[in-house]
Amino acid sequence: MFKLIVSIVPHDCGELITGAAAAKGAGGGTIMMARGTAQSNIIQLLGLGDTSKDIAYVIVDDSIYDDVRKEIISATENKKKSFGVLFSINIGDFIKAGHTEDSASTEKTVNKDKEGEEMKYTVINVIVNKGYADDAMAAARKAGAGGGTILSARGTAKEGDAKFLGMEIVPEKDLLMIVVPAENADQVVQAIKELPCMQKAGSGIIFCSKAHDFTLLGKK
Numbered sequence: 001m002f003k004l005i006v007s008i009v010p011h012d013c014g015e016l017i018t019g020a021a022a023a024k025g026a027g028g029g030t031i032m033m034a035r036g037t038a039q040s041n042i043i044q045l046l047g048l049g050d051t052s053k054d055i056a057y058v059i060v061d062d063s064i065y066d067d068v069r070k071e072i073i074s075a076t077e078n079k080k081k082s083f084g085v086l087f088s089i090n091i092g093d094f095i096k097a098g099h100t101e102d103s104a105s106t107e108k109t110v111n112k113d114k115e116g117e118e119m120k121y122t123v124i125n126v127i128v129n130k131g132y133a134d135d136a137m138a139a140a141r142k143a144g145a146g147g148g149t150i151l152s153a154r155g156t157a158k159e160g161d162a163k164f165l166g167m168e169i170v171p172e173k174d175l176l177m178i179v180v181p182a183e184n185a186d187q188v189v190q191a192i193k194e195l196p197c198m199q200k201a202g203s204g205i206i207f208c209s210k211a212h213d214f215t216l217l218g219k220k
Contacts, residue, residue, distance in 0.1 A: 001061070001062040001090075002059055002060065002061055002062065002090075002091050003059070003060055003062060003065050003088045003089065003090060003091065003212070004057060004058070004059050004088060004089045004090075004091050005021065005056075005057070005058045005059075005060060005065075005068065005069065005072070005086065005087075005088050006055065006056070006057055006086070006087055006088065006089065007055070007056040007058075007072060007084060007085070007086045007217070008034075008036075008053055008054070008055050008056075008084050008085050008086075008149055009053065009054050009056065009076070009083060009084035009217065010051065010052070010053065010054065010083070010084065011033065011051070011052035011053060011054050012054065013054055013079075013083075013084070014029075014031035014054030014055070014056040015031070016075055016076065017029065017031075017054075017056040017058070017072055017075070017076075018031065018056055018058060019075075020068075020071045020072045020074070020075035020076075021056075021058045021060070021068045021071065021072060023071055024064060024067040024068045024070075024071045025060075025064045025067070025068070026058050026059075026060050026064070026068050027059075028058075029056050029057055029058035029059075030056070030057045030058075031054050031055065031056050031057075032054070032055045032057070032151055033052065033053070033054060033055075033151075034052075034053045034054075034055050034149045034150055034151040034152075035051065035052055035053060035149070035150050036051055036053050036147055036148075036149055037134070037137045037147050037148045037149070037150060053084075053149055055149065055151070059091070065088070069086070069088070069213065069215075072086060072217070073086070073215060073217065076217040076218055077217075077218070077219065077220075078219070079217065079218045079219065080218050080219060081218050081219045081220070082216060082218055083216075083217045083218025083219075084216075084217040084218065085179070085214065085215065085216055085217060086213070086214070086215045086217055087121065087123070087179065087211040087212060087213060087214040087215070088211070088212045088213050089123065089209050089210070089211065089212065090210070090212065120181065120182055120211075120214065121179050121180065121181060121182060121210075121211035121214045122179070122180055122181075122182045122185040122208050122209070122210060122211060123177060123178070123179055123208065123209045123210070123211045124140070124145075124176075124177070124178040124179075124180060124185060124188060124189060124192075124206065124208050125175065125176070125177055125206070125207050125208070125209070126175070126176040126178070126192055126204065126205070126206050127173055127174070127175050127176075127204060127205045127206075128173070128174050128176070128197065128198075128203070128204040128205075129172070129173060129174070129197075129203065129204070130152070130172035130173055130174050131174070132174065132195075132197045132204070133148075133150045133174035133175075133176040134150075135195055135197055136176050136192050136195060136197075136198075136204075137150070137176060137178070139191040139192050139194070139195050140178055140180075140188045140191060140192055142191060143184070143187045143188045143190070143191035143192075144180070144184045144187060144188060145178050145180050145184070145188050146178075146180070147178075148176050148177060148178040149176070149177045149178075150174055150175070150176050150177075151174070151175040151176075151177070152172070152173075152174060152175075179211055179214065182210075185208060189206055189208065192206060193206065
């Protein structure tokens with residue numbers, strides 16, 4: 001069983017996160033650059049100011065998850081208040097490039113939520129054509145969300161390829177990540193779905209996942 005640890009911190013601080021994780025046995029991580037969307041005078045979930053951000057992704061085995069998480073928190077405790085956020089997502093089996101074991105001989109793991117576990121936060125992921133993420137964030141904020149984080153991305157399909165999940169082939173994409181209290185997730189998703197830019201078939205994708213152990217990094 002594995003967990004994906006997601007940390008959102010100021011730009012150029014992603015290595016602090018992956019370094020702390022590696023010190024406790026994590027194999028490494030991936031850092032992506034993004035920007036926050038929260039209003040500058042309000043500290044909001046996943047926003048923390050409209051500035052450049054690093055998003056550090058680290059996959060760890062359940063056996064070292066607690067140690068890695070504590071090390072990341074410890075490494076950031078002397079940083080400014082609301083330095084960043086950390087949460088985790090349960091993931092199933094994954095394949096590393098260069099590993100060619102027969103899948104039949106590889107134990108597959110399926111993550112299930114513990115019975116009765118209270119899930120307090122939901123991660124809402126919105127993929128839209130470039131330029132529409134701010135519209136989605138504005139609608140989400142009106143529905144009660146705080147801030148979000150926008151990542152620039154690009155599609156990989158070319159003309160003539162099958163459409164990915166029905167989306168039109170538009171090279172430039174935006175990925176908007178919003179963390180909201182679980183009880184607010186439905187109304188935020190509904191507000192985004194009602195946007196004019198989401199009415200055309202294939203114009204966007206919304207998917208949600210549960211966030212575990214949501215933690216504010218930095219001075220308490």
